[in-house]
Amino acid sequence: MAAALRVPSRASSLRFRWFVVEAGWWVLSVGIVIGIWEITAALGLINTIILPPPHKFVAEIRDQSQFLMPQPGVTAIPLHFAVFTAIGASLRRVLIGLLLGSLAAVLTGSLAFYLRLFRNLTFPTITMLAPIAPAAWIPLAILAFGMGDGAAIFVVFVGIYFTLTLATLNSMNNVDQVYVNTARVLGASRRQIMWHVIFPAILPNLFVVLRMNFFAAWMGVLAAEMVGVRTGLGAVVVMGRQMMNMNLTFLGMAIIGLVGYLLDVGLGVLQKRVLWWRSAARV
């Protein structure tokens, strides 16, 4: 009894220790970079106008707020450069693009899985288009969709669509035949097999591919915002450079890194919570 009671508390204390150690390395790792940066700046070894040390651009958030927050009275600055608007705009684009891209990819992959003719007709093209970096689609996107959400969403879409389509077909082909045969023996129709066996079996795999391509998609949106789409976090960074306000640029970069990191953490949590059977499934 006593042993049984001790086990959970010990496990949680171990987890807490692990968390502290892990957090310690994070702080140390980031701290070293910031430390070197601050010291070289203090010693005058780098040009602080081009590379403002962290304490400076973070401390100046207040001064940058005119660019970062929608404030009445700052009429000279268009409202959509505000940071929350900017974060929101970038996030919206990347999430809509990921959603549309995944849906289209699963649809295309499923069609290819069932219709050999469709696969033979489309897959050579898809395989050729897959290696094109999302950023390389930006010129086309801006010409086709103009300088707005459409272009940025399109960049995310193509960034995820081709790779995920290939992954969908590949995962479907690799679903353990035992699962399919089991369902067939139990009287499942083709549609029921698709819905109850193939989709759940490939889902964890697709999520991994999605997560691996997420950073590329996130970068694609930012690049699109820098080049043509004049709103969002990417635009904030470029604006800082154009006004020779490197504090704004670095602040924008810090926010981009933080938001991207948090999104990845979020996807990781989702993966663990909802798609936990990956380790058990032989996909």
Place this chain on the structure above:
Amino acid sequence: MGEIVCTNVTKVWGVGTTREVAALENVSFSVRHGEFVVVIGPSGCGKSTLLMLLSGLEMPTGGTITYNGEPITGPDADRSLIFQQPSLFPWRSTIDNVAFGLQLRGVPRKERRQQAEKFLRQVGLREFANKHPHELSGGMQQRAAIARALCLGADVLLMDEPFAALDVQTRFHMQSFLLDIWLGSGKTVVFVTHHIDEAAYLADRVVIFTARPGRLLDSVDIDMPRPRNVISPDFERYRALFVERLRSEVTRAFQEQELAEMLDTRIK
């Protein structure tokens, strides 16, 4: 109910390719209603192929197979196939795995779960209803797979080395468990194994296959009351008989397998 008749059944895998492999050749035998038949033979003798054909997952390339007098045209929940590998869906809880067949038939959730729970109790897994397969041991997973087949009211259980992946003790336990389920149920069982003791312990009749291509070598009725004592002279006698019948075949299968590996003609 539950009668299977194979007449001159032949199965060639990969017909029309360079990797043609004859798995079964001219196999004729029948399984009576309610009979427990164990099929033994050297590895690669087409035992698993036979079950694929009996379940209707695959069609023979020659000959006919009938079930209750009707030719088999495809899978049927009446004849359930239980695999050696764990076949529970890892994304479903145990009870939802057992109820899966009923779900496919459109039985409402509450009703099918009640039904599934009944069979989970029969296989002793009631407390594990809401666990997921990875939380169950290998033996438990196979019991759940059996419950899944029973839940659909299968008259025939086709079992493809279902206990081969289990450790010796669990395996022995599972064999008694299967007999408990089967005795008095009127269900027909076709059970494939390469394990001689398992065959002698379980079967009403043991069907022995030759090495590839699988042909019927012998059919031996086991005339021992259950529960069988595995260290009795009778048991020894059957064991010796099977060992003797299989020895030359196993040697042949072994040589052939080595040759096949050299030629790289194996299909799996």
